[in-house]
Amino acid sequence: MSGSDTFRAEVRQWLEANCPPSMRMPVKTDQDMVWGGSRITFHSADQRLWFERMRDRGWLVPGWPKAYGGGGLEPRELRILEKEMRALGCRQPQYNLGIWMLGPVLLEFGTEPQKLEHLVPMARGEVRWCQGFSEPSAGSDLASLRTAAVRDGEDFVITGQKIWTSHGDKADWMYALVRTDPQAKKQQGISFILLDMKTPGIIVRPLGLISGKSEFCEVFFDAVRVPARHVIGGVNQGWRVAKKLLEHERAAMSTLSSGAAPSFDMLTIAKSYLDAAGPVWRDRVAAALMDQQAFSLTMRRLQELMLAREDASGVSSIMKLVQTEQESAKHELLQQLMGQRALSLDSEGFTPEELAVCRFWLYTKSYTIAGGSSEIQLNIIARHVLGLPT
Numbered sequence: 001m002s003g004s005d006t007f008r009a010e011v012r013q014w015l016e017a018n019c020p021p022s023m024r025m026p027v028k029t030d031q032d033m034v035w036g037g038s039r040i041t042f043h044s045a046d047q048r049l050w051f052e053r054m055r056d057r058g059w060l061v062p063g064w065p066k067a068y069g070g071g072g073l074e075p076r077e078l079r080i081l082e083k084e085m086r087a088l089g090c091r092q093p094q095y096n097l098g099i100w101m102l103g104p105v106l107l108e109f110g111t112e113p114q115k116l117e118h119l120v121p122m123a124r125g126e127v128r129w130c131q132g133f134s135e136p137s138a139g140s141d142l143a144s145l146r147t148a149a150v151r152d153g154e155d156f157v158i159t160g161q162k163i164w165t166s167h168g169d170k171a172d173w174m175y176a177l178v179r180t181d182p183q184a185k186k187q188q189g190i191s192f193i194l195l196d197m198k199t200p201g202i203i204v205r206p207l208g209l210i211s212g213k214s215e216f217c218e219v220f221f222d223a224v225r226v227p228a229r230h231v232i233g234g235v236n237q238g239w240r241v242a243k244k245l246l247e248h249e250r251a252a253m254s255t256l257s258s259g260a261a262p263s264f265d266m267l268t269i270a271k272s273y274l275d276a277a278g279p280v281w282r283d284r285v286a287a288a289l290m291d292q293q294a295f296s297l298t299m300r301r302l303q304e305l306m307l308a309r310e311d312a313s314g315v316s317s318i319m320k321l322v323q324t325e326q327e328s329a330k331h332e333l334l335q336q337l338m339g340q341r342a343l344s345l346d347s348e349g350f351t352p353e354e355l356a357v358c359r360f361w362l363y364t365k366s367y368t369i370a371g372g373s374s375e376i377q378l379n380i381i382a383r384h385v386l387g388l389p390t
C-alpha cells in the first residue's frame with residue numbers, strides 16, 4: 001500500500017466515523033450553512049458536532065500550516081481529503097470569506113505577527129470577515145476607489161464609503177482597500193488594511209435586494225482610527241495583494257455547484273416536470289447536466305494547474321466565468337421548465353422547494369457580477385490568457 005493509499009484509507013475511516021449522516025446531505029437552504037465568527041449560530045446539534053470535530057482536527061483549513069491552526073496537509077493530501085469529502089457528500093463545516101480569500105493572502109504577504117494574530121482565530125472559526133473593496137464609483141474599475149487613509153502617528157485615519165459589502169452587518173472584521181497616496185498613479189496609491197468592525201466611526205447600513213433577502217450593506221467610515229500595523233503587504237502596495245485575493249475569490253466561486261453554495265439537484269426536480277414537458281426539454285436538461293459534469297472534471301484538472309502556477313489570474317477568471325454563467329443558465333432552465341410554479345417568492349400555495357427555486361433563479365444572476373462581472377473576466381482572459389491587444 002502506498003503512502004497515499006494509507007492516507008486515503010485513514011481519511012475515509014475518520015470521515016465515516018465523524019461526519020454525522022445529516023451533514024452528508026446537499027446544502028439546500030441558508031440554514032444548512034454555518035457561518036463562522038463571534039455570532040456563530042448552529043441550527044442543529046449535528047452542525048455543531050461536525051464543526052467542532054473538523055475544527056479540533058485543524059480541518060476547517062486543512063492545507064494551512066499547523067503553526068497557524070491548520071491541518072498541515074500537503075497539496076496531495078488536501079486533494080485526497082477533498083475527494084473523500086465529495087465522495088461521502090460531506091458539507092463544508094464552516095463558511096467564511098476569511099478562509100477562502102484573506103487567509104491565503106495573509107499566508108503569502110503577512111508578517112509573522114500578522115499571521116499569528118489573524119490566522120489562528122480564523123482557523124478556529126472565531127472571526128467572521130467581510131470584504132470592503134467596492135465603492136459607489138469603483139466597482140469594475142476598482143482602482144478608482146476613493147476611501148482615504150491618512151497617516152497620523154501610529155495610526156491611519158480612514159474616511160469614505162464602501163458598498164455591496166456582503167454580510168457587513170454580521171462581520172467581526174473587514175479587509176479593505178484604501179487610498180494612502182492620492183498623488184500616485186491610481187493602482188500605486190492603494191493599501192490593503194484590516195479593521196475591527198467595532199472601531200468607533202464605522203456605520204453599517206443594510207441594503208435591500210430583488211430576491212427578497214439581502215446580504216448587502218453600505219459601510220461608512222467617519223475618521224476611523226486603525227493601527228498602521230494592520231496594513232498587509234506594505235503601504236501603497238495593496239493592489240498586488242488585492243489582485244491575488246481576487247484570484248482566490250474567483251477560484252472559490254468556481255466551486256458553487258459542488259456543494260459550496262445552496263443549489264438544486266437539477267435532475268431530481270426536472271424529473272417531476274419532464275414527462276409533461278416533452279422531448280425538447282429532455283434534451284435541454286441533458287445538455288445542461290453534461291455541461292455541469294464537464295465543468296466539474298475540467299475544474300479538478302485546473303485546480304492542479306493553479307497549485308503549480310505563480311500567476312493564475314487567467315485560469316481563475318475562466319473558471320469563475322464558466323461556472324457562474326452555467327449556474328445562472330441552469331436555474332434559468334429550471335425556472336422555465338417549472339413555469340409559474342417557480343414564479344413566487346413568498347405566496348401561499350407554493351411548496352418550500354418551489355419558493356426556493358424562484359429565490360435562487362434571481363440570486364444566481366448576481367453570481368455573474370460578484371467578484372468581477374463576466375465582462376471583466378472576459379477582459380482579463382483576453383489580456384492574460386489570449387494575449388490580445390488592449
Ligand SMILES: Cc1cc2nc3c(=O)[nH]c(=O)nc-3n(C[C@H](O)[C@H](O)[C@H](O)COP(=O)(O)OP(=O)(O)OC[C@H]3O[C@@H](n4cnc5c(N)ncnc54)[C@H](O)[C@@H]3O)c2cc1C
Binds near residue numbers: 130133138141369376
Ligand atoms: C452577490 C454580490 C456580492 C458582492 N459582495 C461584495 C463584497 O462583499 N464586497 C465588495 O467590495 N463588493 C461586493 N460586490 C460588488 C461587486 O464586486 C461589484 O458589483 C462588481 O465588481 C461590479 O461593479 P459595479 O456593481 O459597480 O458595476 P459597474 O462596474 O458599474 O459595471 C456595470 C456594468 O458595466 C460593465 N462594465 C464595466 N466596466 C467594463 C469594462 N471595462 N468592459 C466591459 N464591461 C464593463 C460591467 O460588466 C457591468 O455589466 C458584490 C456583488 C454581488 C453581486
